[in-house]
Amino acid sequence: ETGVTQTPRHLVMGMTNKKSLKCEQHLGHNAMYWYKQSAKKPLELMFVYSLEERVENNSVPSRFSPECPNSSHLFLHLHTLQPEDSALYLCASSLGPGTSLSFGPGTRLLVL
Amino acid sequence: GIQVEQSPPDLILQEGANSTLRCNFSDSVNNLQWFHQNPWGQLINLFYIPSGTKQNGRLSATTVATERYSLLYISSSQTTDSGVYFCAVGPNSGNTPLVFGKGTRLSVIA
Numbered sequence: 001e002t003g004v005t006q007t008p009r010h011l012v013m014g015m016t017n018k019k020s021l022k023c024e025q026h027l028g029h030n031a032m033y034w035y036k037q038s039a040k041k042p043l044e045l046m047f048v049y050s051l052e053e054r055v056e057n058n059s060v061p062s063r064f065s066p067e068c069p070n071s072s073h074l075f076l077h078l079h080t081l082q083p084e085d086s087a088l089y090l091c092a093s094s095l096g097p098g099t100s101l102s103f104g105p106g107t108r109l110l111v112l
Numbered sequence: 113g114i115q116v117e118q119s120p121p122d123l124i125l126q127e128g129a130n131s132t133l134r135c136n137f138s139d140s141v142n143n144l145q146w147f148h149q150n151p152w153g154q155l156i157n158l159f160y161i162p163s164g165t166k167q168n169g170r171l172s173a174t175t176v177a178t179e180r181y182s183l184l185y186i187s188s189s190q191t192t193d194s195g196v197y198f199c200a201v202g203p204n205s206g207n208t209p210l211v212f213g214k215g216t217r218l219s220v221i222a
Contacts, residue, residue, distance in 0.1 A: 033209070037153075042116075043198070043212040056209055088153050097209065098143050098202050103155035 004104035023091030116213035135199030143202030
């Protein structure tokens with residue numbers, strides 16, 4: 001596979017569930033990102049990892065927990081989410097912070 | 113923080129028409145990128161253009177950093193150009209993450 005892949009593409013979960021979103025990049029990049037896109041809102045940066053270290057955490061609620069085990073993989077662990085967390089979650093990667101971003105196809109999340 | 117404004121918010125074009133999308137930003141930047149989000153949500157990076165002019169097929173972009181704006185030109189539009197176009201900027205203060213505008217929603221009709 002090439003580029004940035006995300007699984008699952010769609011997810012429906014209850015507020016008491018625990019699930020994880022997975023992102024993998026095949027571009028040799030060193031930085032990975034999680035963005036949230038809600039209806040009628042600009043893309044919101046959630047987390048940035050550079051060389052597997054978290055360098056940005058934009059006041060995201062603790063019910064979202066990122067994990068970056070290596071420079072090719074990024075996870076977003078979800079637990080006790082709220083209905084307002086329903087959104088498109090986009091993973092991206094770049095050579096480093098401040099360079100050209102490549103996005104994955106996103107995971108559409110619905111929290112019931 | 114830096115503000116990013118895109119105009120127009122919505123645009124409807126007849127197939128074959130040309131258009132210009134604008135991105136204004138409130139501070140000096142060292143990073144500016146244009147993206148196209150298709151109706152299925154996939155974001156494609158169109159240009160990395162903190163200054164100057166670039167062209168890629170029917171698309172071209174110009175950033176005038178000293179005047180704090182960038183323009184995206186779409187010529188001979190096709191229905192596949194439909195979607196949302198986002199401008200994203202990175203302030204001059206180090207490698208800070210991109211700030212996205214609200215986008216321009218383009219609909220190209222046959």
